[in-house]
Amino acid sequence: MRRGSRLAASGLALGVLLVSATASGYCRTTTCDPRRQACPRDAQGCMTGGIPLAWPEACVGFSVQRDGSVKLGIDAGTLRGIVTDAFATWQAAACAPTIAWSPLEDASCAEVQYNSQAPNANLWLFRDEVWPYDDGGKTLALTTVTYNLKTGAIYDADVELNAAQNLLVARDPRGPREVDLRSIVTHEAGHVLGLAHSGEPDAVMNERYRSGTTSLRELTADDVSGVCAIYPADRPLGVCRPVPRHGFSPSCATEAPLEEGGCCSVAPGRRRGSEALALAALLGGALLAATRRRARRA
């Protein structure tokens, strides 16, 4: 059977699979990490353990990487405009979410990072040459959100856009190979704001997108409910100062030592201390072996 007809034949199955995975409704990202603790979920599939994430500030700054995507012919100004529009879309929700985004100076560096003592940037960047993750280059965009796990306060958010293997377009897509950058950016902006995926089929934060379409550009009532739950009018706010945590650095300043201490968790029923030590030893052994091999090759 050809792929096209196969797709048509399976439309029903897919529709049920992807629409009903969660009954309906937005979910918030929380501090619960299933690698560390049990993270219960409600009937909609939303994580109920942990503290929901939110930016504590009323105003947040973001930067785009100054090279844009040479490969796709999308310059920094175009990306900056698309990201600005995407945040404006979220901000235009009926409840007037109490968070405003403004573009800061374009960044000269292209690093996803968070400094716990030095200045930072909430960066949007294209990866033109190499996509450095084990996903077969299939990821279109990857959002990394750094937060305080005791308060749920978001510290930093960086978004990588995979131009190395994907045809992202800044205009309306003209065929099924083209991916609408504005749709992807609007969806990722929802993650930056603290939203996880929604079971609502038409929502921007739903877990499906068909390339060649602009289906994720406009918020649905469910997206609006989500962003309004995170940033209601009555939340306590300070002055509007859109500076990243510890100040702004457009050059990916880095200061903190690489090691900030590790922490271990062990599956229920296992003895914590000894196993944690064993893992540390295993990890140490693995890295040592790799280092030795590299040294031998050099």
Place this chain on the structure above:
Amino acid sequence: MLTRRQLLSGLGAAAWSLQAGVARATTARALDLPELLRLSGAVSVATPIEAQSRWERVGGQRRIVTYVRLQLEQTWLGEPEAQPLVRTLGGQVGDTGQVVHGEAPLALGQRALLFLTPRTRELRSVAGMAQGHYPLLEGPRSPARLTQSPGLPTLVDVDAASAVVRLSGQRLDDASRLVVEAAREAR
């Protein structure tokens, strides 16, 4: 080629996922099973038994990563290894947490079918990130079935050939047959 049986099992998967809630993030093209297998050095049923998070450089980026040690139960493809170490993005160090939307959330104590990348420097990762992670839902009297990873990204262009559609909802023995057949075809 998609057989009628596979399509029906896709429907079974859909029905099954009604019970298995998900919350996930980021955006990725859906991998089909041969693509997922090409990224994999091993396909195993395993249980995460320990995890350790730390700051580390990954692809030039300073990130929090979490090393997860697995207890292997069955290996369907690739070299069996009793307790492989898998590196995942994100985690928690001190008071700072990092969530990387789309990474496989390897829950401690949760049996799962895992597609693991070939071993490099004694380490593996989950192939295709959350698309290579299928937690097992086990009932007291019913056989274990594969579910979608709760870390699954927003999938672009999912179709009946997508690994997540073909595998979710399958019983282990059926999933094993699908994987082995797909590996044969992929060769």
